[in-house]
Amino acid sequence: MLSIVLVPVLGALALPTVGRTSTKLRNLLALGLVLYSLIATMVIAGPVIRGEPAATATILSHSLILQADGLALFMAFVSALICAIIVVYSFGYISHYENQGEYYLMVTLFFGAMMGLVFSANLVFLYTFWEITAITSWRLIGFFRQRQHVVRADKAFLVTFFGALLMLLGFIQVYHQYGSFDLTVIKQGLQNQPLSNLAVLLILAGILSKSATLPFHTWLPDAGVAPSPVTALLHAALLVKIGVYVFARLFIATFVVDDFWHTVVPVVAAASALTSAGAALVETDLKRIIAYSTISQIAFIFLGLAVGSPMGIAGAMLYIMMHGLAKGGLFLCAGIVEQNAKTKDVTQLGGLLKTMPITAVSFLLCSFSIMGIPPFGGFFGKYMVMIGAVQSGHLWVTLVFLVGAFMTIVYLMRVFNLVFLGEAKGAAAREGSPTMVGSVASLAALSLVAGILIYYPSQFLQSTMLQLPGVIK
């Protein structure tokens, strides 16, 4: 289990050296590292699904503790799956830029840190991995090295670092209260003693900044200057989900928090959902629209987690997966469009359905999933979140989210209409390379398949939910 984290982290450091002898070998090695973690996660998941207790592993004389419970395994599986597809897509996308060694190093290191974060049961190591993801995303956002790009990379780093420091103070307050950074130790000595509100507030600031939720959301649309697989990685699959995951890990799986927070967080999330959906309606940059859409969809996940009912939480976790698949697909489609049509401005695009049919269909299928149209995966996530919220008495907030869901349909249809339908403008763009198109098609297919086979993940999640202390039954 230790190897799930160490293999990608250490392997990443070797990638630039390998790349000097053979770029092909380096690309395959990067994919291999990610696949290794994916397979190892599935191997560990077996016993947990059968109901055996969570596996743990320790090194460094008990200070680094990794724990694989249902929540962690689910998250790790989703991240590894999406990351593997993104790495395959990168083979085509990144092949004609400089600094490829750094690119694969950072992506794989990011992934390894993500795995570490998901499994770690010690707050200090959680923070460590959290910051490693920040460092790598700083390098990745500034990948093209134009001045404006680097400034925006700096902005993303500073905003998330600021949040992370507040979170660290929150962790120190936790240490002050319970005498340990170790979540397993804290859990044993907890006896339903609620976490102090100061700590919750500080940690929440870190989570909101990482997940780009109001009022810390502005770095995310700006980070769209990064290469497309990176924005997919950052926005859709992994980075913004880190915050959400830590929310689930701490406030649902470990600590008991005041009831007060079950009202505040949904309200903040609702505000975030509406403002960003509004922004997505008026933006003209393709990647910024999708980025704002991400902020808006993350709010749904927060709603599900914050209301605290098993249905809501399971829906939120499900939506992490569905949104990761679909939004990753949207960003990768945007990457193909950008690279072949040479612009991201939706007003200058049009009629691409004819020249890049597979990309267009994939974009449409992923959009359906985000919009929440059955039987796509996104529908079940959103539906369960809303049912969960209504059941725990948040009727008005849920109505606001319904408006947000409606806006999602409007702005995604607008984008599809502008980019893929209508008259072709400018030079005819070609379809992307086979690996790139294959990646988006498989993400779109997965969104659909996951929706049809929804029974399995939701069953797994609901049984996991019942073991968590923060769930309101």
Place this chain on the structure above:
Amino acid sequence: MLSLLLLLPLLIVMILNLPLGRFRSLGFWVALVLSLVQAYTVLFAPAALSGNHDVLGRLFSLGLATDNLSRVLLLSISIVTFASLLVGRQTIREEKQRINFANLVLIAMTGMNGTVLLTDLFSLYVFLEVSAVASFILIAMKRDLNALEGAFKYIVLSAVATILMLSSLAVLLLISGSTSFAAVGSAIKAEGRSPLVVFAVAMFLCGLFIKGGLVPFHGWLPGAYSAAPPAVSILLAGIITKVSGIYALIRLATSVLGPSNSINALLMIVGTISILVGALAALGQTDLKRMLAYSSISQVGYIILGLGCGTDLGIAGAIFHLFNHSIFKSLLFVNSAAIEEQLGTTDMSQMGGLGSRMPVTNVTSLIAFLSTAGLPPLSGFWSKLMIVVALWQSSHGGYAVLAVLASVLTLAYLLTMQRRVFFGILTDRWANVQEAGFGITLPATVLALITVGVGVAFPLMFNSFLLPVASFLK
């Protein structure tokens, strides 16, 4: 054996100045080996450093002693001297200057080793001055206007510090009849409230604040650091001011004054102001070395803040941060030496995209800057974490918040530095810049490895090495 740490460098300086002809240029290698031997002894043969019956002690009745604190300092001294010597060899072209440089570094080393080992306030002061005099000359080595101005400012402020410390020593000698740490300590304890003692202690503290370059006594520091030749900046920023100001403060606070609320409060205020002023000033700099100098002021503030916290964890964190800071700040100055050497300027507005041309400098500076900003899993994170946890636990939450949020400023100015110098698009002007020579990349690599290694191995060291550092104070 202990006295050899003082005697050997002195002896070598004497021999080097005999008319030996071209053998004198060997002095550089001798000094280099000496720094390595010192590092080796501290790490692998600590028993050799515990002997009390040594020649110098018996001859001059000097009290020499080592504890964990002085061992940490001896190690940093040897590492930074090693880096500075190698960089000096690369950057100082003239043979005669190079010999002078090696000589002065050895004298500074004597001064620093003495400061760290002695258990007597007056002797501590004498050896402070030895390293200070060596550094005046080192700063002025280029002999241009800037260098002379930097050295002059340092001399003037050092003279003020000298007067303050000497007067204070006179008063303390009057009261206690001796200047050994133990005698002065007990005299202060006995007469703690008398205005004269308070006055003497305050004067001594001010003298050390000047030496350590703490706000509001930092005026000399940016000028001296930036005007000095690259190799000297490393030595000055990495270790000389740390030993003569910060180590002496830690020693004074822990071994002489003992726990005292008013002094702790003073230290915490001075530390916090230094952190904030240093970081804000660094944000506005366009010269790389001046930015690093202000950053140094800010980082020293963390050390003083941890010291002022007064708990075991806080002091251990302060000492750990002192060590880490001497490593990563030396590394940043080694990087700036590489840039100054290859580009001939330290003006950041003229640079850009050097990362692709100078890969070793780029990667090592990334490590150093992330460690300075306190990002895990590098060494700087752990020492700052210890300091902040200590502050939080001793219910100084306000200081903890300030200290943590100042890290955002640190990250901000270092990101600016990265953006202007390394990250970004290569400008045509520097399209043919080469990586600096081995004499610069080797110390950079060594220092970067230490920064990463200490950071990664921290959980292993915490209980076995770091906590005992503080508990010797009990």
